[in-house]
Amino acid sequence: MDANRDTFEKRLRNNAREIEALLDTLLSPSPLSDEIARPDTLRSAMHYAVLNGGKRLRPFLVIESAALLGGDAQAALRVGAALECVHCYSLVHDDLPAMDNDDLRRGKPTVHIKFDEATAILAGDSLLTYAFDIVAAPETALPDMSKAALVLALARAAGLGGMAGGQALDLAAEKRTPDEAEIIRLQAMKTGALIRFACEAGALIAASPPEDRRRLRAFGEKIGLAFQLADDILDLTSDAETMGKATGKDAARGKGTLVALHGIEWAEAELRQHVRDAEDLLAPYGARASILTDAAQFIAQRKS
Template identity: 70%
Template structure:
């Protein structure tokens, strides 16, 4: 079987495999300069929460956005790995009993189940910190200015005003369901911020123009919204075996979603509209944007 869809899926799989190998090489017991020790049990928990498959969509977006603009692939791969460390930290912490209280992630026991809650907290803390280590390290061959911009952008996307803040809003939504504007804010922070970062930083890595950065930032915002809409749709339509995690939890907890507000038909139409908007944003890049265009379609129509 050949064709655009097959080519895209093959590229996504190959990128995911390469990211997994890089993460595995970063998460070894070999100490880095100024590290005193890497505790075996903590390292095992970090590896369990990170080296567990998955599509590696965020690293893929980093690498493909940088590639579209001619950025150095080795540096892009390391920034992609740093972002995946942040993403995996967020999943480990979100799965904790005090948060979403999930027992399964990507078809395997969550870190607090495979180890214990303290190990899960420390594994998440360590992965978040390590992300900034990877960016700043001399092995990441970018200028100091580029590294500063990357650190700032990732901190803003992952912290109080981004992903972590979005998780706080998500927890609050269990007792006080937000209106539509509140849902959009929550989703833009919890899910959208890291996806926006994944696209926008391609321009930083490639040392591209401010216009390129703004265009990729907007593309990231659009696919971030599409990703969450598709996720909420899957929460209603898919089963746990397909997803590799529990489904139907938002409805059970009374959390508001756009699917619950507007229904399945509206959501599917909105996803199609977002995919079209993403294509329009990428139009100036012509054939160079083919992979990112395919990614937008994949996100809008994903099945797991």
């Protein structure tokens, strides 16, 4: 088990380095064709937002789900970078005073503190737009139909019926405590949708049969639930230094979570069940899926 964890964590670090190197290149000062110029403050804020740390879990899931199904590794890397741009845009906007009003992200000043609010808004807007540029660009060596499917799936995961809608529900939950079904829906949208996309993307990149896509999508949904449960447990049990951001804020704002509703013991048991369900979904792939099953364990056991 320890050897497996070492292998998983090495893969996670290696993939993170590759993603960060690509993001650094993608956010270089040199304009792309049909770009007029790259304003330096805005570009610097985007660069800061995506390259200020993080485990790069979502792009890791894209890369490893594509690898499981024989998808093109370089295309998966670029799709992973696009997904990380969407994820980081959401963090920049979530941290704004009008939303979660956070000064700290990954142990460093948030973008609106480091720069200013207007720049943070524009940086988030630009990262979201750039994500679709990265997928559609000629450098992403996939058939046009695959690119269109990826763009559609990412847009649905990120927008009104996915992550952005989930953030709207989360803000509303500060005024009225949601019931259990509403909490599950909120979390599936705000957190789970991008994780679901990360896993489903592997099947789209590999042009796999529909059954593979359904299986990887369901796996993503399960580990998305596990991720949010683990996050809610950590929000109550960890500290800001370990997490790299403020903790205890959901409780302070009266936000409903499944942990608050049922208690930590229930949440930990539910977390273990989500991991078992996720592992069962990957059982048909045998040992080839070991890295992804290790990822499910990592999500449940992480400390930050």
